[in-house]
Amino acid sequence: MQELSKQAIEQFRSSLPPSHNLEMWVNETVLEYARVKSMWDQEIQAMPLEGTLLANLITAAGNSPKVDYGNELNKYEALFGTPPDYCWTTPVDQMFGKSAAAASQPATAWVSYSKFS
Amino acid sequence: MVIHRQFELSADWVDALKTESMSQMGRADLVGSDKCSLEFGMAVNDRGRCYVSGPGSVLNAYHNSEGKLQASLFSCTDADLLPTRTSYIYYKEEHYSFLHHDAASAHITLITGLSDKLSPLVLFPAFGRATQKDIEVLNRIPNLRGPEFVTQMHSLFGARGSSIEVPLAFGTTIALTGRAVAHARPAQSQPGTVATACYSFIQPPANYLL
Numbered sequence: 468m469q470e471l472s473k474q475a476i477e478q479f480r481s482s483l484p485p486s487h488n489l490e491m492w493v494n495e496t497v498l499e500y501a502r503v504k505s506m507w508d509q510e511i512q513a514m515p516l517e518g519t520l521l522a523n524l525i526t527a528a529g530n531s532p533k534v535d536y537g538n539e540l541n542k543y544e545a546l547f548g549t550p551p552d553y554c555w556t557t558p559v560d561q562m563f564g565k566s567a568a569a570a571s572q573p574a575t576a577w578v579s580y581s582k583f584s
Numbered sequence: 585m586v587i588h589r590q591f592e593l594s595a596d597w598v599d600a601l602k603t604e605s606m607s608q609m610g611r612a613d614l615v616g617s618d619k620c621s622l623e624f625g626m627a628v629n630d631r632g633r634c635y636v637s638g639p640g641s642v643l644n645a646y647h648n649s650e651g652k653l654q655a656s657l658f659s660c661t662d663a664d665l666l667p668t669r670t671s672y673i674y675y676k677e678e679h680y681s682f683l684h685h686d687a688a689s690a691h692i693t694l695i696t697g698l699s700d701k702l703s704p705l706v707l708f709p710a711f712g713r714a715t716q717k718d719i720e721v722l723n724r725i726p727n728l729r730g731p732e733f734v735t736q737m738h739s740l741f742g743a744r745g746s747s748i749e750v751p752l753a754f755g756t757t758i759a760l761t762g763r764a765v766a767h768a769r770p771a772q773s774q775p776g777t778v779a780t781a782c783y784s785f786i787q788p789p790a791n792y793l794l
Contacts, residue, residue, distance in 0.1 A: 486638075487611060487637060487639075490644055490647075491669040494667050494669065495668050497666065498666045498689065502786060502787075547787065547788065549624065549625060552689070
């Protein structure tokens with residue numbers, strides 16, 4: 468799997484609509500890229516759903532899409548202590564559909580995809 | 585595992601963050617819920633009320649530089665740590681963040697005070713994971729100021745409800761293991777602003793898992 472370059476991250480960032488969640492989405496997808504790379508390096512077959520943030524970053528980084536490469540995603544929780552999150556499971560179109568135009572109503576997006584910290 | 589540490593942030597960062605927090609206030613959105621909920625990992629979350637804004641360029645820069653360095657030093661491990669989410673939180677009078685564990689992508693959280701007279705952060709190191717019964721008990725506790733909240737928690741949960749109060753002065757940062765250790769910011773007696781910056785391990789060390 469390709470190392471993640473700054474150029475790939477910038478390409479990925481520029482593909483997302485403006486939102487005050489933007490940096491959170493970029494950062495957390497970069498985290499999940501490191502995790503999927505770790506899984507692939509261990510030959511654990513795991514792919515995010517098509518159209519998700521992580522699937523888009525995998526493509527932006529220059530990797531060939533691996534269709535139906537996901538039957539070992541159940542190993543994720545044992546490795547990382549949490550189930551796969553929205554980066555893996557929620558297509559970007561749905562994220563923005565749910566949040567009713569995240570660019571103009573960022574609070575809705577924030578509540579949907581973040582928790583108090 | 586050290587669960588919290590306080591340090592002074594440089595005046596340059598504090599001034600820049602305070603200025604940016606004021607400019608971002610107009611973009612902040614009211615978020616909150618009157619009920620706790622049980623998240624995966626038996627974590628408590630959701631209850632609280634405050635305004636939240638995403639970061640501007642200053643907080644993003646802090647998150648990726650000084651904050652990342654402080655979080656790495658605090659972690660006391662060689663495990664790779666990445667910045668995840670960061671925000672300004674604006675509390676009006678009586679606003680609060682109830683007992684909660686931080687998000688799964690927040691193994692370490694830095695909280696910086698950007699105003700005076702903030703209510704202290706209250707840590708509950710022995711609370712551990714929550715059960716559905718705990719959630720029901722927590723949801724019966726009204727929104728209280730610090731001393732009353734601490735008393736209620738100890739009364740209802742015994743040793744699990746024992747707490748540590750950590751003052752959050754202007755310009756001070758608290759680093760904490762926010763995913764593993766339940767914590768709260770009880771009701772503010774007056775408005776206040778903090779900046780939060782969260783970090784996640786790629787491969788969490790065992791003692792950082794909730």
